[in-house]
Amino acid sequence: xxxxxxxxxxxxxxxxxxxxxxxxxxxxxxxxxxxxxxxxxxxxxxxxxxxxxxxxxxxxxxxxxxxxxxxxxxxxxxxxxxxxxxxxxxxxxxxxxxxxxxxxxxxxxxxxxxxxxxxxxxxxxxxxxxxxxxxxxxxxxxxxxxxxxxxxxxx
Amino acid sequence: xxxxxxxxxxxxxxxxxxxxxxxxxxxxxxxxxxxxxxxxxxxxxxxxxxxxxxxxxxxxxxxxxxxxxxxxxxxxxxxxxxxxxxxxxxxxxxxxxxxxxxxxxxxxxxxxxxxxxxxxxxxxxxxxxxxxxxxxxxxxxxxxxxxxxxxxxxx
Amino acid sequence: xxxxxxxxxxxxxxxxxxxxxxxxxxxxxxxxxxxxxxxxxxxxxxxxxxxxxxxxxxxxxxxxxxxxxxxxxxxxxxxxxxxxxxxxxxxxxxxxxxxxxxxxxxxxxxxxxxxxxxxxxxxxxxxxxxxxxxxxxxxxxxxxxxxxxxxxxxx
Amino acid sequence: xxxxxxxxxxxxxxxxxxxxxxxxxxxxxxxxxxxxxxxxxxxxxxxxxxxxxxxxxxxxxxxxxxxxxxxxxxxxxxxxxxxxxxxxxxxxxxxxxxxxxxxxxxxxxxxxxxxxxxxxxxxxxxxxxxxxxxxxxxxxxxxxxxxxxxxxxxx
Amino acid sequence: xxxxxxxxxxxxxxxxxxxxxxxxxxxxxxxxxxxxxxxxxxxxxxxxxxxxxxxxxxxxxxxxxxxxxxxxxxxxxxxxxxxxxxxxxxxxxxxxxxxxxxxxxxxxxxxxxxxxxxxxxxxxxxxxxxxxxxxxxxxxxxxxxxxxxxxxxxx
Amino acid sequence: xxxxxxxxxxxxxxxxxxxxxxxxxxxxxxxxxxxxxxxxxxxxxxxxxxxxxxxxxxxxxxxxxxxxxxxxxxxxxxxxxxxxxxxxxxxxxxxxxxxxxxxxxxxxxxxxxxxxxxxxxxxxxxxxxxxxxxxxxxxxxxxxxxxxxxxxxxx
Numbered sequence: 058x059x060x061x062x063x064x065x066x067x068x069x070x071x072x073x074x075x076x077x078x079x080x081x082x083x084x085x086x087x088x089x090x091x092x093x094x095x096x097x098x099x100x101x102x103x104x105x106x107x108x109x110x111x112x113x114x115x116x117x118x119x120x121x122x123x124x125x126x127x128x129x130x131x132x133x134x135x136x137x138x139x140x141x142x143x144x145x146x147x148x149x150x151x152x153x154x155x156x157x158x159x160x161x162x163x164x165x166x167x168x169x170x171x172x173x174x175x176x177x178x179x180x181x182x183x184x185x186x187x188x189x190x191x192x193x194x195x196x197x198x199x200x201x202x203x204x205x206x207x208x209x210x211x212x
Numbered sequence: 213x214x215x216x217x218x219x220x221x222x223x224x225x226x227x228x229x230x231x232x233x234x235x236x237x238x239x240x241x242x243x244x245x246x247x248x249x250x251x252x253x254x255x256x257x258x259x260x261x262x263x264x265x266x267x268x269x270x271x272x273x274x275x276x277x278x279x280x281x282x283x284x285x286x287x288x289x290x291x292x293x294x295x296x297x298x299x300x301x302x303x304x305x306x307x308x309x310x311x312x313x314x315x316x317x318x319x320x321x322x323x324x325x326x327x328x329x330x331x332x333x334x335x336x337x338x339x340x341x342x343x344x345x346x347x348x349x350x351x352x353x354x355x356x357x358x359x360x361x362x363x364x365x366x367x
Numbered sequence: 368x369x370x371x372x373x374x375x376x377x378x379x380x381x382x383x384x385x386x387x388x389x390x391x392x393x394x395x396x397x398x399x400x401x402x403x404x405x406x407x408x409x410x411x412x413x414x415x416x417x418x419x420x421x422x423x424x425x426x427x428x429x430x431x432x433x434x435x436x437x438x439x440x441x442x443x444x445x446x447x448x449x450x451x452x453x454x455x456x457x458x459x460x461x462x463x464x465x466x467x468x469x470x471x472x473x474x475x476x477x478x479x480x481x482x483x484x485x486x487x488x489x490x491x492x493x494x495x496x497x498x499x500x501x502x503x504x505x506x507x508x509x510x511x512x513x514x515x516x517x518x519x520x521x522x
Numbered sequence: 523x524x525x526x527x528x529x530x531x532x533x534x535x536x537x538x539x540x541x542x543x544x545x546x547x548x549x550x551x552x553x554x555x556x557x558x559x560x561x562x563x564x565x566x567x568x569x570x571x572x573x574x575x576x577x578x579x580x581x582x583x584x585x586x587x588x589x590x591x592x593x594x595x596x597x598x599x600x601x602x603x604x605x606x607x608x609x610x611x612x613x614x615x616x617x618x619x620x621x622x623x624x625x626x627x628x629x630x631x632x633x634x635x636x637x638x639x640x641x642x643x644x645x646x647x648x649x650x651x652x653x654x655x656x657x658x659x660x661x662x663x664x665x666x667x668x669x670x671x672x673x674x675x676x677x
Numbered sequence: 678x679x680x681x682x683x684x685x686x687x688x689x690x691x692x693x694x695x696x697x698x699x700x701x702x703x704x705x706x707x708x709x710x711x712x713x714x715x716x717x718x719x720x721x722x723x724x725x726x727x728x729x730x731x732x733x734x735x736x737x738x739x740x741x742x743x744x745x746x747x748x749x750x751x752x753x754x755x756x757x758x759x760x761x762x763x764x765x766x767x768x769x770x771x772x773x774x775x776x777x778x779x780x781x782x783x784x785x786x787x788x789x790x791x792x793x794x795x796x797x798x799x800x801x802x803x804x805x806x807x808x809x810x811x812x813x814x815x816x817x818x819x820x821x822x823x824x825x826x827x828x829x830x831x832x
Numbered sequence: 833x834x835x836x837x838x839x840x841x842x843x844x845x846x847x848x849x850x851x852x853x854x855x856x857x858x859x860x861x862x863x864x865x866x867x868x869x870x871x872x873x874x875x876x877x878x879x880x881x882x883x884x885x886x887x888x889x890x891x892x893x894x895x896x897x898x899x900x901x902x903x904x905x906x907x908x909x910x911x912x913x914x915x916x917x918x919x920x921x922x923x924x925x926x927x928x929x930x931x932x933x934x935x936x937x938x939x940x941x942x943x944x945x946x947x948x949x950x951x952x953x954x955x956x957x958x959x960x961x962x963x964x965x966x967x968x969x970x971x972x973x974x975x976x977x978x979x980x981x982x983x984x985x986x987x
Binding site for chain 2: 708
């Protein structure tokens, strides 16, 4: 983890990076239930889930989201901050023992109509399991300082 | 936590619920760093943050998101599942020792063009700190079974 | 979790409630050993237990007690507080992977000879495993405000 | 932690032992809420408690019970097992930052009418805070093998 | 855990003690990754390790070191403090599910040339798995008060 | 975290790297006590430590060692493995709230007399607190594949 300054202008659409893998364990699910207070039986009742179509315990959506985003936290850009996420979709369940990897791709760059000194960079994040199936997608929106202030119209 | 079946038709726009409070502790931040692998100094370096405009350690965005959504996990509706989240915005930082409450309001109901037996319900989730300031907003999208199949056009 | 005020007089003997299930995981046992400092080999030595009559690791009694009571923590009654527990019995061992559910029944109501404005409510708590066998019983004693002060003799 | 065999006959009424101290931290409370699912605001809402008579967050009763009993887990007696607890009373609240010590005293020895080869030993456990105030008491009931089978009448 | 004062002179070369066993669980590895921030795939990617010669996830060296040393923390000697460790060697990998025991032997006693009132005691620590194979060795160096100040030459 | 292959020959004496900072929290100490089973009052009794010369709770040596080494776990070199540590010294106590950074410097390269295809690289690791004082030093010994097999004499 290093500090690497990088302006809005330096991000290029299509840039992509892929993480190493991480197995989602029973301990991860137990800790996440404990952190969030979400003890829904989908996550923590190994007997009840056998009676359900999905058959096995499912990791919390917020666990996969948190770990998936965390896995993309590489070098620190002091010119950027995390503005939010758009369109998070839980595409497939993640079960205990599944191993996820994350791919993050710069998908769009946009003016910030309220802050001409910054711009928005959209990073498409896809979390994939060990079978190559996408399990979660989201767009991570960063607000990043520009090297030169843009001429943007405040909407 | 009870199981309460409720069809799409039974959700009414404007329904709202507010949780009790929860203080975000240093232990929560440490556990979340450990769960996600995000050890950015913004969250875990009490010295460096003194040199920054925000002055104090900031809880991870995914921590507030996970806890905030978890706090809304009340009765279980077996006819509903969590489809995703839209437009998550980190409005203000949450510092160690802040206490959050969550308000969730049914904001919209929409057809699911691909699944006439279900509909989408949008719940606006707002996380507020002890000063009454909103710190995080998101739209929680549920897919919920209808009592009667809708006549929807697949788009 | 909601706040629901309820006086001593409103509790009825025979009222019962049953929780959903929760699987006791290896992670739960590891965390409980770490919280309590009880590293007895009964709980954490998978080799030694093979030489013992019980054959497999056993969850700590205090883990099942804590989780079992926690699972009954539903709505909050601000007129009640937890006075203590009577006659906790570890009826059968709980092994890693067992799934417990809890039944709580109002079994008795008694005057509090020292506090005429309150009364005692005894709730019988039974923790059951996935085979329907009771593994732990206890009586949870609540002290609850009365709507009307009782005429009790201080013993 | 050693294995030290000791028969029922070898326990003497009045034997006492006192542990070292342990501070109950915010992290302990957060972990216990996460383990038990008990997120009552008494334990985790630092703002709301200011409006209450007790003024500060209170450790869960089951936390003090679990830690207190755990602190008495010294040498292992393979001839004894934990049969249950009697008369647990939460005498005073324990707040974050309080430091507890535990005193355990052999208070009674009794026949087990159903198992002539064992006897019951009652150990009185008292948990005390840094001010010397008792915060929790309980009777830990052990079932312990006798060196010689007793002549007991099954009741 | 008791406090037992013991001077440098009272330690004898060849004294040895052996702990009970402890199984290294997946939860231990997850918690250690979270505590240290070491998310190397050797420890947490159950798929990738299948492609490697070692075949299964390996516990962090610092986990085995920390747990192994912790298992030797018996009675407290207020006259001793932990000065450091010499020659730690990771002899064999420890996999999830392995059970370790620890043997600690007083191997040497040495003057401390800078502190005539203390002496060094070297304890050889060997961590062994359930097959009897040594997995980690280290020398734990204690600095311990002497009953009588030594006549040492400061080097 | 990336995979970057690097042979023994490519390491240069004097290469150095410094990490960002991390604050050692009360939660870290509580979790480490729980992981290791070391509940010595030096670490967890906030009252007793006031009576001691060091005055405040001290982080476990193995915690600082584990976190310190973990903070140096950057890119993965598949040609290297961690062979052990030499001469770990606990130079100064680390208290709760202290913030550590780590400097790691390649200090020596040595033949491995038993494995001509590898060589040893010694990395001097120094952990420093927020006052610039060194709190822990150790030598991390790596065994690293050579690009060309060395002509070494087996000693």
